[in-house]
Amino acid sequence: MNKIKIAVQKSGRLNQDSLKLLKDCGISIDNGKDQLKASASNFPLEVLYLRNGDIPQYLRDGVVDIAIIGENVLIEKGTDIAIVERLGFSKCRVSIAVPKDAEYKSIQDLDGARIATSYPNTVLNYFKQFNVKPDIHLINGSVEIAPNIGLADAICDIVSSGSTLFKNNLKEVEKMLTSEAVLAASPNISAENQKILDKLQFRIESVLKGRKSKYVLMNAPNDKVESIIKLLPGMRSPTVLPLAEPGWSSIHTVVPKNSFWEVIDELKANGAEGLLVVPIEKMVL
Ligand SMILES: Nc1ncnc2c1ncn2[C@@H]1O[C@H](COP(=O)(O)OP(=O)(O)OP(=O)(O)O)[C@@H](O)[C@H]1O
Numbered sequence: 001m002n003k004i005k006i007a008v009q010k011s012g013r014l015n016q017d018s019l020k021l022l023k024d025c026g027i028s029i030d031n032g033k034d035q036l037k038a039s040a041s042n043f044p045l046e047v048l049y050l051r052n053g054d055i056p057q058y059l060r061d062g063v064v065d066i067a068i069i070g071e072n073v074l075i076e077k078g079t080d081i082a083i084v085e086r087l088g089f090s091k092c093r094v095s096i097a098v099p100k101d102a103e104y105k106s107i108q109d110l111d112g113a114r115i116a117t118s119y120p121n122t123v124l125n126y127f128k129q130f131n132v133k134p135d136i137h138l139i140n141g142s143v144e145i146a147p148n149i150g151l152a153d154a155i156c157d158i159v160s161s162g163s164t165l166f167k168n169n170l171k172e173v174e175k176m177l178t179s180e181a182v183l184a185a186s187p188n189i190s191a192e193n194q195k196i197l198d199k200l201q202f203r204i205e206s207v208l209k210g211r212k213s214k215y216v217l218m219n220a221p222n223d224k225v226e227s228i229i230k231l232l233p234g235m236r237s238p239t240v241l242p243l244a245e246p247g248w249s250s251i252h253t254v255v256p257k258n259s260f261w262e263v264i265d266e267l268k269a270n271g272a273e274g275l276l277v278v279p280i281e282k283m284v285l
């Protein structure tokens with residue numbers, strides 16, 4: 001049987017969340033983490049464990065059909081590769097930082113400056129719009145140390161919490177782009193594999209929607225049910241069931257995670273009791 005080949009980062013920031021996503025899609029992968037290749041037992045899919053930075057080339061060459069990859073890597077070296085789905089994890093930004101004590105007024109201050117980075121194209125494209133020409137020093141890791149050892153005047157790297165910059169006495173001065181893990185597809189994917197991708201994408205979307213919401217159950221006296229229902233954002237209309245105790249109902253609904261606490265507070269204020277909040281595994285609309 002034909003199988004779609006997916007690239008997943010071998011080890012690093014994306015590996016665990018990528019495998020968790022496939023698992024949550026109901027796909028069982030029989031590995032062997034030491035193996036570079038593994039098959040799913042219940043879905044036509046083969047996993048190739050590769051380096052994040054190598055994935056754009058593998059997608060282009062059709063060695064893999066799809067991949068879970070950092071969006072920032074596609075921006076750096078895969079602008080020809082389509083993003084199929086944004087996956088909501090490994091969120092970060094790619095920024096320019098300079099020594100904490102350096103005077104910095106605008107990007108013009110970096111004309112001719114030595115910038116250490118693993119993202120030369122991203123830097124050059126960003127600087128071009130301001131007509132500023134940096135002197136790029138390509139480094140593959142531990143970029144943040146470069147200014148401290150006199151190797152560069154500034155750096156461009158991934159920032160998340162900012163703690164690596166802080167520890168290295170650097171300050172973030174330009175946020176060039178934001179990134180998250182994405183599902184990307186080869187420009188050469190076959191029609192047959194596209195069908196498998198469509199199935200996988202449907203599952204991923206159901207899982208991601210589930211992750212964005214909670215299932216909420218609560219009890220309320222019957223005379224409060226109407227006002228409570230008005231507060232609920234729900235999928236369609238909430239479920240209302242009678243409780244064994246006369247005059248009381250149980251109300252069930254789905255609440256988006258981001259408005260969760262506001263809604264809960266309002267529900268309590270309007271007479272809801274015994275609230276239960278349950279994670280949603282999948283949401284098929
Ligand atoms: N501190 C961070 N917080 C959140 N996301 C991050 C962070 N660092 C990196 N990422 C994201 O995770 C991706 C993988 O980062 P990681 O450091 O694991 O691998 P890498 O060194 O870029 O790749 P390779 O697999 O080629 O060695 C990055 O491209 C970025 O999208």
Ligand SMILES: O=P(O)(O)OC[C@H]1O[C@H](OP(=O)(O)OP(=O)(O)O)[C@H](O)[C@@H]1O
Binds near residue numbers: 013142144157161162
């Ligand atoms: O803002 P922070 O939360 O400190 O995260 C940023 C750091 O995280 C990444 O490195 P990582 O830890 O992945 O190590 P690596 O350089 O070996 O990839 C990135 O290259 C930064 O150095």
Ligand SMILES: [Mg+2]
């Ligand atoms: Mg890293």
